Amino acid sequence: xxxxxxxxxxxxxxxxxxxxxxxNTAVPEKTCGRDCVDFVPNKAHVTNFDILVLIVSVxxxxxxxxxxxxxxxxxxxxxxxxxxxxxxxxILFPALVNTIISMRMYALDTESNSVSKMASRxxxxxxxxxxxxxxxxxRYCDSLSYALKSRNAEKQQDIVNQRHYxxxxxxxxxxxxxxxxxxxxxEAAPQQILQISILLVDSRDESTFHWLHQAxxxxxxxxxxxxxxxxxxxxxRFVQADKDNISWPGTVMQFMWHFMVTVSRIMxxxxxxxxxxxxxxxxxxxxxxxxxxxxxMLDRTNFCKSSPNGATKKEHAGEVLFAATLALVYIxxxxxxxxxxxxxxxxxxxxxxxxxxxxxxxTWASKxxxxxxxxxxxxxxxxxxxxxxxxxxxFMILYYLYFHPKGISAVIHIKSPTNHIESPTNHIESxxxxxxxxxTSETQG
Numbered sequence: 001x002x003x004x005x006x007x008x009x010x011x012x013x014x015x016x017x018x019x020x021x022x023x024n025t026a027v028p029e030k031t032c033g034r035d036c037v038d039f040v041p042n043k044a045h046v047t048n049f050d051i052l053v054l055i056v057s058v059x060x061x062x063x064x065x066x067x068x069x070x071x072x073x074x075x076x077x078x079x080x081x082x083x084x085x086x087x088x089x090x091i092l093f094p095a096l097v098n099t100i101i102s103m104r105m106y107a108l109d110t111e112s113n114s115v116s117k118m119a120s121r122x123x124x125x126x127x128x129x130x131x132x133x134x135x136x137x138x139r140y141c142d143s144l145s146y147a148l149k150s151r152n153a154e155k156q157q158d159i160v161n162q163r164h165y166x167x168x169x170x171x172x173x174x175x176x177x178x179x180x181x182x183x184x185x186x187e188a189a190p191q192q193i194l195q196i197s198i199l200l201v202d203s204r205d206e207s208t209f210h211w212l213h214q215a216x217x218x219x220x221x222x223x224x225x226x227x228x229x230x231x232x233x234x235x236x237r238f239v240q241a242d243k244d245n246i247s248w249p250g251t252v253m254q255f256m257w258h259f260m261v262t263v264s265r266i267m268x269x270x271x272x273x274x275x276x277x278x279x280x281x282x283x284x285x286x287x288x289x290x291x292x293x294x295x296x297m298l299d300r301t302n303f304c305k306s307s308p309n310g311a312t313k314k315e316h317a318g319e320v321l322f323a324a325t326l327a328l329v330y331i332x333x334x335x336x337x338x339x340x341x342x343x344x345x346x347x348x349x350x351x352x353x354x355x356x357x358x359x360x361x362x363t364w365a366s367k368x369x370x371x372x373x374x375x376x377x378x379x380x381x382x383x384x385x386x387x388x389x390x391x392x393x394x395f396m397i398l399y400y401l402y403f404h405p406k407g408i409s410a411v412i413h414i415k416s417p418t419n420h421i422e423s424p425t426n427h428i429e430s431x432x433x434x435x436x437x438x439x440t441s442e443t444q445g
Contacts, residue, residue, distance in 0.1 A: 004285060045154065046147045054144040059177075061137050065091075086194055087201075094186035095135070097325055098179050102135035105175055135185060160442040170235075170433050177228070177235040182226040185329040188221045189266060196270035197277070200377070222266065226259030229333060237405075244405035258333060260392030265332050265353065268360040268385035275367050284331055289354065293326035296320060299337040299345075346396075354389055361385040380412035 075084035085315070150165035164252050199214050230251050237245045244256070273280040329335060334349045336342055365373075365382050372378060 011251050046151045046169070048146055048170075050429055051144070051151075052138055054147060058137055058140045058144070061134075061140070065134075067366065068191075081196070083198065083213070087191070090187055091395065092191045094183050097186055098135040098182055101182065102175075102179060104136065136176050136179045139172055143172035143176065148174060153312060173370045174232075174235045178233040180228045181232050181331065182325075184221075184225040185332050186325075189223055192218050192266050193270045193273060194306075200270070200274045222259065225262050225332075226255050229258040230255040230336075231405060246405060247403065249399045250399060250403035250405075253395055253403050257392050257395040260388040261350075261353075262332060262392075262394060264357055264385060264387075264389035264392065266389075266413070267358040267381060268364075271364040271381055271385055272275075272360040275364060283356070286353075287331055288327050290352075291330040292320075292324045293325055295323035295337060350393060357385055357389055 025410060068087070070443065072087040072091065074086055075081075075087055146165045146169040150162050153161035153165060195214055195218055199211065199218075234246050234251050258362075269280060269284070306345055326335070326337065330349070334346065336345070361382055364385075365378075
């Protein structure tokens with residue numbers, strides 16, 4: 001892993017690039033209100049806490065992968081082949097998706113002026129790490145590498161490179177936040193549906209300790225999914241100089257919004273899956289198909305487009321595949337794929353999801369056996385399939401009314417055609433368009 005932290009500094013290249021940029025771009029000026037808590041400061045100082053968080057992120061991700069493998073092994077060892085196969089699929093598919101997306105991000109970065117061409121040995125290291133399905137770990141290590149370089153530049157009083165590497169660290173943080181969203185909703189969400197369904201069906205055969213262990217794991221994963229969304233929206237504004245950052249109260253509101261909606265989605269799907277597993281898969285497939293068509297027709301991205309001219313057939317095919325992958329995330333939550341008004345999108349998406357939740361809950365309640373209806377979890381599960389969704393929407397409305405940054409920062413910016421940190425539009429176009437957190441005016445239509 002230490003090899004990932006060893007890279008050519010190319011200090012002359014970076015220094016010249018940054019000096020040119022600083023000559024043509026004034027420092028953004030943000031009013032120091034509540035949004036200044038996470039704005040890139042003029043003194044781009046990497047703290048010990050920043051380093052600790054990155055190290056913990058690497059270690060925790062590796063532990064998380066190990067725990068997933070352990071669950072699969074336990075199913076295999078106990079002869080539960082169906083559960084074993086499903087668990088392995090839920091582990092490998094998201095890892096493969098993250099690997100492909102991460103490689104595409106590296107390719108886009110290399111094609112653009114935002115980073116220099118990587119040496120062959122760096123590509124070899126990256127490909128090897130991606131081969132072992134550790135794309136987020138690679139991004140965390142890149143971010144840690146830039147953090148250490150920024151601290152080293154600070155010690156040498158090299159202000160240009162200090163800020164340069166600090167901005168690169170923030171850029172990597174925003175990229176890994178996107179990968180975490182994919183990982184959570186393509187791996188953790190299906191895993192939790194499977195675990196909850198198993199818990200409901202086989203609860204009598206399991207010990208109290210095992211039940212509590214599973215319940216704790218489920219709650220932990222739900223919290224992780226909600227935080228991945230909240231931290232993603234927070235991270236992407238760090239690198240957008242003309243966007244006010246999200247305050248900590250706003251981040252809390254976003255966390256509660258996504259946590260409540262995710263709980264409702266997971267519970268309702270899990271409940272109906274205990275009775276009609278195949279029909280649940282069919283319903284999710286229909287939802288996925290509709291979301292894929294929506295993305296292909298109304299919310300196209302430029303993630304697979306390389307040239308400014310018309311897209312090739314290969315690029316069109318890549319966009320369809322990416323839309324299909326993003327549509328899988330849409331089974332559980334919504335991510336704005338492009339700039340524009342979001343009120344209509346939210347209205348349509350959340351109406352569809354709430355209707356699905358309601359139908360699932362009613363179907364489960366009416367078709368469940370008398371034995372299940374007399375269990376202690378029957379009423380709580382029914383409530384958690386509906387009520388948290390409504391509460392989540394209330395948190396969303398409160399966030400956009402009172403906590404969403406309502407303006408843009410005062411930025412004296414122009415001239416430099418190759419700013420190191422992308423503008424919002426460039427960041428969106430090059431990295432999926434998912435990095436745009438819309439303004440209140442857009443949300444309110």
